[in-house]
Amino acid sequence: MVSKHDNMSSMKESRRTANTEKSRASFPRFQPRSFGGVFLLSMLIVVGLTVSTTVIVNLAVSPWLLGTHIRDAQLPGVHQAAIDAQVMKHVEIAARTANAIALGISLLIGLGAAIGSSLYLSHQMNAGVSGIVRASKEIAGGNYDTHVEQVSLGEEMAIVVDSFNAMVERLKTTEMHRRRLFSDLAHEIRTPVSVIRAQAEAIEDGIVSIQNSSSIFQAQAERLVALSDDLSLLSRAEEGSLPYHMHRLDLVDIARTAVDSMKVAFSTRHVDLKLDTPSTAISVVADRQRLLQVLANLLNNALHATTEGDDVQVCVTQSKGFASLSVTDTGKGMTADQIAPIFERLYRIEGSRSRQDGGSGIGLAISRQIMVAHRGTLSATSKGLGEGSTFTLTIPTTKA
Structure with missing residues (x-):
């Protein structure tokens, strides 16, 4: 149960809070809305404090210090008492006037520099931010042919x-x-x-x-x-969600297995399939089935790019911590424009493989992603149409 004392305390606290809020409302604080305003306000405060301190110190100390030096001066042939009080008054006025003029000029220069630099920085900042805002709105509207111009606001x-x-x-x-x-x-x-x-x-x-x-x-x-x-x-x-079962494998053995599985298909098309491998094993860490999938795709593409009497050669080499396996054919070849998008999904070189053959145009895109997962690469080269093509995969080697 709430006591009468507690009720009175609550009422007093409520009145105190209301008075505080009313007081805050009566004296609203100036809050700049832009970065330029905040920067300008901070510079004005710094300049104001500096000038105020300088004025107070100079007006208070300079006349006294100047008068002290004059009184203490020992001029030849002139007694100290001869220094007229009126002269001292004019000296003090002159000192104050000189200080006031110097400080006034300094204040004007400081204010001008502060305002000028603030306006410049504000303009540059607004240009950069407004450019990003404008480009963001255009991108949100589906327009990607836009960019933001550079502004002089530093490296950041x-x-x-x-x-x-x-x-x-x-x-x-x-x-x-x-x-x-x-x-x-x-x-x-x-x-x-x-x-x-x-x-x-x-x-x-x-x-x-x-x-x-x-x-x-x-x-x-x-x-x-x-x-x-x-x-x-x-x-x-x-x-990156495709499962891989990595084991230490012999890349030479993988190449032999892939070639053996395609010999009948090549023989039926009367295309000569050759294998060139070193006599020693090349140890790699890989998923056997995924590597065979990549090689089967490369060999299948080479078969469809060749005609009767052409050759396809599979070559395995090793150099500087990497093993390379290349599939080279003497078939139709590719232009530079055709090589660039060859690993994109659903891309086919016109005439290289008909849709009736059942190819989806995704095999090379899948193969490249598989090689990326093996920390390797898959690339293509060709000297031009009618000059054949070479597809090369690389994969890091490991100690046997």
């Missing part, structure tokens, strides 16, 4: 602007890839769906029977499933 602001512009370029590239991905994905899905639709219409019109169409439906369904699986695999690889 330059780093902020450079980082922001780099982020914009990255977002622009990501958005471009996203749009192209959806466009390519729509095309990839449209092809088998169109085949299924046309076949279904043919069945309805009595042109073909369901029994004769089952294999077509099955093939197109498998193609859609393969595309879905490849996209899922690539997404997991890019996110």
Whole structure:
């Protein structure tokens, strides 16, 4: 139960709080809204304190010190008492006037410098911040063709602007890839769906029977499933969530296994598949199945890039802590413009592999992500169209 004394105390505290809030409202504090205002206010306070202190000290000490020196001066032939009091008064007035003029000029110069520098810095800061705000709004609206101009505000602001512009370029590239991905994905899905639709219409019109169409439906369904699986695999690889079972392996043995598994396919196409490896083992730490997946993709691409009578050579080498495995073909080759996007998802070199072959255009993108997870690389080179291509993977070696 609350006592009467407690109620009175609460009422007094409430009145005290109300009076405090009223007092604060009666004397509002000046709060600058911009960085330039805060900086200007701080400079004015510093200048004001400096000038005030200088004025007080000079007006209080300078006349007394000057008079003391004059009284103590021993002039030849003149007695000390001869120094007229009126002269002393004028000397003191002159000292104060000189100090006042000097301090006034200093004050004007200081204020001018403070205001000028504050306005300049405020303008530069506003230019940088407003540029970032403007660019941010444009990016939020979907416009990635924007950037922020550099301003003269030191290294820190330059780093902020450079980082922001780099982020914009990255977002622009990501958005471009996203749009192209959806466009390519729509095309990839449209092809088998169109085949299924046309076949279904043919069945309805009595042109073909369901029994004769089952294999077509099955093939197109498998193609859609393969595309879905490849996209899922690539997404997991890019996110770093793809499981890896790392063990110490012999890269030479991996190369032999991959080549042996593709010999029949190459022989059927009358393409010569060669293997060049050192006589000793090359030890690496890797996931065996993932490496075989990468090599199978490279060999499969080489097979589709070649024709009867062409050659494909797999070469394994070792140098300076890294092992290299290259797949070189004498097939169609690539231009420089074709090499740049070769590892992007759903990218195909025109004519290199038809969609009817079942390729999704994702294999190289997956392979590169797998090599990144192995702290390695995957690159492509070509001297031009008709000159063949070379795909090379590198991976760190380890002691056997």
